[in-house]
Each structure stands twice: as C-alpha cells, then as structure tokens.
Amino acid sequence: MWLLRYTVAASLALLVTLALLLGMQGLISTVGDTPDAEPRGKLADIWQPRRSIEEQRKTPKPDKPEAPEPPPPSPPDIQVNVAVPVAAVSMSLPSVAGLEIGMGGAFSRDSDYIPVYVPQPDYPPRALRQGLDGYAVVEVTITTTGSVRDIKLLEEYPTNRDFGKYALRAAEKLKYKPRVVDGVAEEVPGVLYKFSFRIAR
Structure with a gap:
C-alpha cells in the first residue's frame, strides 16, 4: 500500500518538476535577447497619484523687481530763513470783554491769527549759481479759513x-x-512776510 503511495507521489513530483522546467524554458526563449554584459540600473517602483494638467503646471514666479535708481545728487546746503512778523503772534492775555458766565450765557474767545504752516521757498537757480544771498518781502491777506x-x-x-x-x-x-473776534473769523489784510535766502558757507 505504501509502495503505491510512494510511486504516485514520485510520479506527481516528477510531472511538476518537468512542467516547471518547460515553463522556464518557454519564458527564456520568448525573451530572445541575451542580457547585456553590464547590469542595468534597478528601477524603483514609484506610485504616483493621478493628477490633472492644471495641477501639474508650475506656477510662474513673479519677475524680479528692478533695482531702484540711485537718488539724485543732493544740492549744496541752502539755508532759507523765514521771518515771522512781530504782529503775527499776540502774546497778550485773551480778551474777556465778550465773556458771559451763567445759565444760557454765550462763550466766545477772541484770538489773533497764528501761522500754522510756513513753506520753505526754493532757491533761485541763477542766484545759486552766482552764490548770491538775498531776501523778498511779500504782502498777503489772511482769509477766514486761514x-x-x-x-x-x-x-x-x-x-x-x-x-x-x-x-x-x-x-x-x-x-x-x-x-477770531466775538467767535467769528475775520479777514486780515496787509500781513507782511520776509523770506530770506542764504547759502550755507
């Protein structure tokens, strides 16, 4: 009995071995070419997800900003003095003539005109080239808006x-x-200003 089992097992093993050998021979013969003498580099199995064309496009980088232009050469030192007229600022105590204190009284405060912005004039180019100092006196009327x-x-x-x-x-x-007089702004005519022009030496 055991002899029969042994014989059947050996026959089956022989058939499986023969089938494997024939299968390997068939695979080798389908390749046709012999492998190269130099081994090829091994390719890694990389899995990449499916992406749309829009996702694969590279976003363009913004252009590099141009270098700023160097500042123009500074002009020579120029000193411009603006003379404030003596009458421009009143240092006296505020007037209390129109001041009423009590229930229902009106509160008004008088004040004289005060310069809040005096621009620095440009130096005349011709005078600057000749190295000349000078001055100019102007007359203005101050409006109710300043x-x-x-x-x-x-x-x-x-x-x-x-x-x-x-x-x-x-x-x-x-x-x-x-x-401001009695709480009302007034125009002031005939205000003088002297602009002095001096080159720093």
Missing part, C-alpha cells in the same frame, strides 16, 4: 535774481489759524 489771497511782492534784493518770484510761490502755500 488761507491767503491778494499776494503782492513789495521788495526784493538783489533785484532781477528771482528772489521775489520764488517768494511769491512759497507765499501761496502759507496757512494760518484765522483771527
């Missing part, structure tokens, strides 16, 4: 060197806190 109007050139020295021209341009930008 701006100026009726700007006039009264005097300039030396003449014909554009000191008056540049002083008039600067005077247009003057700003004041207007004069």
